[in-house]
Amino acid sequence: MTSAASPAYRRLSVEERRGQLLEAALGLFAHRAPEDVSLDDVAEAAGVSRPLVYRYFPGGKQQLYEAALRSSADALNRCFDEPAEGPPTERLGRVLDRYLAFVEGHDAGFSALLRGGSVVATSRTATIVDEVRRAAAEQIFLHLGARRPGGRLAMAVRTWIAAVEAASLIWLDEDGRPPAGELRAWMVDHLVALLAASAASDPETAGVVRRLLAQERPGGPAADLARRLLPLADEAARLL
Template sequence: MSGPHPPHVPAYRRLTVDERRAQLIATALRLFARHAPEDVSLDDVAQLAEVSRPLVYRYFPGGKQQLYEAALQQAAERLSACFDVAAEGPLSERLGYGLDRYLAFVREHGEGFSALLRGGSVVETAHTTAIVDGVRRSAAQAVLGHMHVRRPGPWLRVAVRAWISSVEAMSLISLDEGELGLAELRDYLVDLLVGQLMVTSAHDRQTARVLRAAAELEPPDGRVATLLERAAHAVATEPGGS
């Protein structure tokens, strides 16, 4: 757009409007992944996408805020799709697979979005907050779907939401501290859900049914079966019980 490209830059290809838009959003995602939103400018996007600044503004007349929201929206769609995994096999495997995708995305795009999830970001608005809430809601929906629950009562809803908040908090903490590896963290988060369902079962029959049905699909010597057994023994200070 602004004169001939230097020789090392690929020649300008005429993209469709949708392709160009997608290219700019993808470029923005890469930048927001590595830098806090306040440190990213439209110039950076133009430079990395090898287009002119006016072109970026033509697609995103609302400036950085609009570009950021578009990038966040795309990230939200990808995050929401994490738990869209085949509805077969043990629950722990499905969620483990979903968590692998979720944690990989957070690790890859973490810097930028963790600022947003943590709050205090300059680009944060009621709209961005709604996008982030939407991811939480669709993750909860997907988890309940894998449990074959169409009408969750308050206890099961609360248990799943408590788990989603733990997943989010843990993935942010793992970005900061990095003491636990991704596979270790994934297994722990699956275990955490099992633990939350166990205690919720003591309050709620629907949750107990869901947990029993899920436990029946677990391989008898698999992680979850072992966990349930170990958890029962972790506190066995005396033989008692029944």
């Protein structure tokens, strides 16, 4: 009886092999803190030898981690891409849905990254994280129609980004509670409320809020927030 022919072996190109190793590392870093991942773990996950990992990443785990972090940062930046069409709060909701899906899929790695507790954290890794934050802020300014924001508006948006990061970490610690949809709605409300509060003392932010509201629809997130806040506004009116 003739045995079935074995599949032909194909030697991977340099880029293909590097990509294979990076994908294996990403899978490990996504769910384990960087200090808990060894080169032996990466080699085993990729089905190769440890020396081969060193051949493609001669800087060892530090170089591999930075490459994995850069790949994750690029993927996270893609979460922020959203056409400038439709109500701004609904655009933001779609971005946050993608962002929270990314956070959930990279739980331990995401936590170690933002908390800065990893033994492999360096100035280079910090720079990569800051680039993601800047990219997120630039996308928000773009959708708010403020390409060159003043100090108050810039501070409000960056404060919100910091709050989103903190909420994401708490959400992971709480095993995904509240549900992602509730957290996303709260984050959208938070930005609208923060901008509205800043608008009370900053003309630029006031103009941004007016443009934002002009694009919202009656049944959308901004309208729903306004409806829920009206009773509180009536209570506050007694203080005037």
